[in-house]
Amino acid sequence: MRLRLWLELAGFAVLAVVVAAVPRFVSDFRARELAIVGMYFIALLGLSILTGHSGQISLGHGAFMAIGGYTTAVLSVNGVYGHQIRDLWTIPIAGVIAGVAGLLVGLPALRLSGLYLALITFGIAVSFPQLPKKFDHFLGGTTGKILALPRPPFGLSTTTNNWMYYLTWGIALVLLLAAWSLVRGKTGRALKAIRDSEVAAASSGVSLAKYKTLAFGISAFYAGVAGSLYAIANAYVNPDVFPIILSVYLVVGLAVGGLDSLITLIAGAGLIYFLQNHADTVARWLNHLPALNLDPKQPGIPSLVFGAVLIVVMLLLPGGAGGLLRRLFGSLTGRR
Amino acid sequence: MLAAFTWTEFAQQLAAGIREGAIYAGLALAIVIIYRSTRVINFAQGEMATFTTFIAWSLMNHGLSFWTAFPIVLAVAFAGGVAIERIVIHPVANASVVTIVIVTLGLALLLNGLTSVIWGGESRQFKGPFSTRTIDVGGVPISVQDIGIVVVSIGLVALLALFFRYTKLGLALRAAAVNPESSRLVGIRVGWMLALGWGIAAVLGAVAGMMIAPVVFLDPNMMQTILLYAFAAAVLGGLDSPVGAVVGGILLGVTITMLGRYVGFIGSTLKLPAALVLIFVLLLVRPGGLFGRVAERRV
Numbered sequence: 179m180r181l182r183l184w185l186e187l188a189g190f191a192v193l194a195v196v197v198a199a200v201p202r203f204v205s206d207f208r209a210r211e212l213a214i215v216g217m218y219f220i221a222l223l224g225l226s227i228l229t230g231h232s233g234q235i236s237l238g239h240g241a242f243m244a245i246g247g248y249t250t251a252v253l254s255v256n257g258v259y260g261h262q263i264r265d266l267w268t269i270p271i272a273g274v275i276a277g278v279a280g281l282l283v284g285l286p287a288l289r290l291s292g293l294y295l296a297l298i299t300f301g302i303a304v305s306f307p308q309l310p311k312k313f314d315h316f317l318g319g320t321t322g323k324i325l326a327l328p329r330p331p332f333g334l335s336t337t338t339n340n341w342m343y344y345l346t347w348g349i350a351l352v353l354l355l356a357a358w359s360l361v362r363g364k365t366g367r368a369l370k371a372i373r374d375s376e377v378a379a380a381s382s383g384v385s386l387a388k389y390k391t392l393a394f395g396i397s398a399f400y401a402g403v404a405g406s407l408y409a410i411a412n413a414y415v416n417p418d419v420f421p422i423i424l425s426v427y428l429v430v431g432l433a434v435g436g437l438d439s440l441i442t443l444i445a446g447a448g449l450i451y452f453l454q455n456h457a458d459t460v461a462r463w464l465n466h467l468p469a470l471n472l473d474p475k476q477p478g479i480p481s482l483v484f485g486a487v488l489i490v491v492m493l494l495l496p497g498g499a500g501g502l503l504r505r506l507f508g509s510l511t512g513r514r
Numbered sequence: 515m516l517a518a519f520t521w522t523e524f525a526q527q528l529a530a531g532i533r534e535g536a537i538y539a540g541l542a543l544a545i546v547i548i549y550r551s552t553r554v555i556n557f558a559q560g561e562m563a564t565f566t567t568f569i570a571w572s573l574m575n576h577g578l579s580f581w582t583a584f585p586i587v588l589a590v591a592f593a594g595g596v597a598i599e600r601i602v603i604h605p606v607a608n609a610s611v612v613t614i615v616i617v618t619l620g621l622a623l624l625l626n627g628l629t630s631v632i633w634g635g636e637s638r639q640f641k642g643p644f645s646t647r648t649i650d651v652g653g654v655p656i657s658v659q660d661i662g663i664v665v666v667s668i669g670l671v672a673l674l675a676l677f678f679r680y681t682k683l684g685l686a687l688r689a690a691a692v693n694p695e696s697s698r699l700v701g702i703r704v705g706w707m708l709a710l711g712w713g714i715a716a717v718l719g720a721v722a723g724m725m726i727a728p729v730v731f732l733d734p735n736m737m738q739t740i741l742l743y744a745f746a747a748a749v750l751g752g753l754d755s756p757v758g759a760v761v762g763g764i765l766l767g768v769t770i771t772m773l774g775r776y777v778g779f780i781g782s783t784l785k786l787p788a789a790l791v792l793i794f795v796l797l798l799v800r801p802g803g804l805f806g807r808v809a810e811r812r813v
Contacts, residue, residue, distance in 0.1 A: 298794060304786060485626070
């Protein structure tokens with residue numbers, strides 16, 4: 179147990195060093211790409227707490243990201259009583275508002291086990307894009323809202339993209355530590371007990387109401403923070419910025435990173451970004467296979483590859499990247 | 515904002531609602547059949563339907579008439595459904611709910627991508643078998659297409675009910691769903707029954723797809739919102755009740771059409787969220803849906 183703790187801490191330290199050093203070695207554009215990977219990573223951390231650790235599936239986390247993004251847009255463009263809020267300070271507010279929305283969904287979710295929850299959250303994902311269209315004076319309709327370009331605070335002399343990178347990954351590391359200490363402690367044990375058997379957990383004195391709702395709230399908070407950062411980096415929100423399919427992609431990222439893993443979710447986050455933005459590269463790779471000739475510009479490539487990856491991972495490697503690591507290091511720590 | 519209320523228009527809206535509802539009912543029934551036999555919610559149901567509808571489009575593009583293409587497409591859909599169960603679903607049959615949901619999501623993505631890659635992402639016109647001209651039904655103009663859709667969908671459901679009720683295979687299917695262990699003991703090949711269930715569900719989806727495609731345009735995401743309404747209909751009726759799925763589908767179709775027409779605030783944009791809220795409230799009041807039962811849980 180002790181060895182495992184040290185391994186995890188060492189892993190975190192290595193990650194922190196790598197994160198700090200990377201911008202020195204990559205181009206400004208890569209820094210922007212990596213920043214967006216960091217945002218997906220934050221959202222996946224939240225999803226892991228909910229789905230991986232407490233066993234409640236959500237197919238609607240794209241909508242919670244959208245709530246965070248729209249909160250930031252409204253606060254920094256419309257402001258409160260005409261008093262605009264600096265984008266940086268809208269991030270925690272966006273997280274809290276998304277978190278409260280998560281609690282509201284989580285409350286009835288108590289009575290909706292498993293599949294019903296999947297259906298309801300899927301419904302939230304599909305119907306959320308209608309809201310900005312309906313309340314277009316406030317939320318900008320289909321055209322969307324334009325935010326001010328992000329700029330480094332306190333007169334720091336760094337590029338916008340580097341600033342977004344450090345901001346995102348700084349927040350990601352803090353939230354990773356928070357998630358890690360959460361799942362290691364009493365709350366984490368309660369959540370896992372609920373995941374493995376609700377009835378047994380309740381009989382052992384774990385309050386289902388408290389922990390299931392809490393897990394929903396926390397994970398929506400993470401998604402809200404991620405969405406807020408995404409809105410800031412994008413400097414623009416509209417319903418297409420947070421498409422319906424985003425919720426599904428998040429689940430793919432979670433499965434690839436490992437449902438109940440934390441650090442390895444970076445792999446899942448990277449995959450989400452890569453497949454969405456570099457699908458043409460993937461198509462060119464696939465064309466090396468015999469008897470295959472895909473048009474790299476085809477819009478269907480990301481979904482096709484996402485789907486195939488998802489099925490293969492779930493059939494062959496249900497633990498994802500995290501499970502693979504645990505299997506590799508299992509012999510080292512003498513535990514499986 | 516609202517035009518004056520007339521009974522003729524109300525009747526027209528009612529007919530449109532029933533037509534919508536018949537489509538939801540077909541797809542909801544497909545969901546329920548799979549859920550009853552395998553305890554899986556098939557998130558790929560919509561994409562399976564879209565994929566088969568595109569096959570129909572290709573066949574008709576090669577000069578076949580709708581009614582010649584129809585049985586071919588149903589056969590392909592059936593084989594596809596069986597194959598999917600055998601290859602993808604069977605290996606994870608005993609895994610957790612989360613795993614199975616993720617696998618069917620993967621299937622949905624895969625089929626959606628495949629559809630775009632094969633046929634391209636743009637919308638196309640799908641010429642249906644029924645004309646869109648209206649006929650006079652008791653003083654109310656209703657399109658032939660709407661009547662045809664309802665007749666075909668409900669006819670198929672009735673046919674299926676007869677199959678489940680009066681054939682040996684139907685009985686075996688029901689037995690495998692209710693009690694797999696005992697069914698195995700009396701010689702039913704439970705594994706193949708589950709695959710058969712997927713095949714039937716794929717056929718229902720194909721019919722729903724081919725019926726709705728002339729109304730909306732045929733494109734790879736055509737079923738996305740329809741699937742959500744079908745889920746809502748299935749939940750409304752109670753996930754494991756076939757009768758509930760059909761009643762839920764029609765009820766939902768009519769309710770949503772009426773809300774969209776006569777409640778100004780909801781209009782056409784808030785139909786989907788309205789359906790969601792409806793289901794949400796229903797589940798809080800009756801967690802088992804209208805026709806379902808709430809299962810007791812064992813440790």
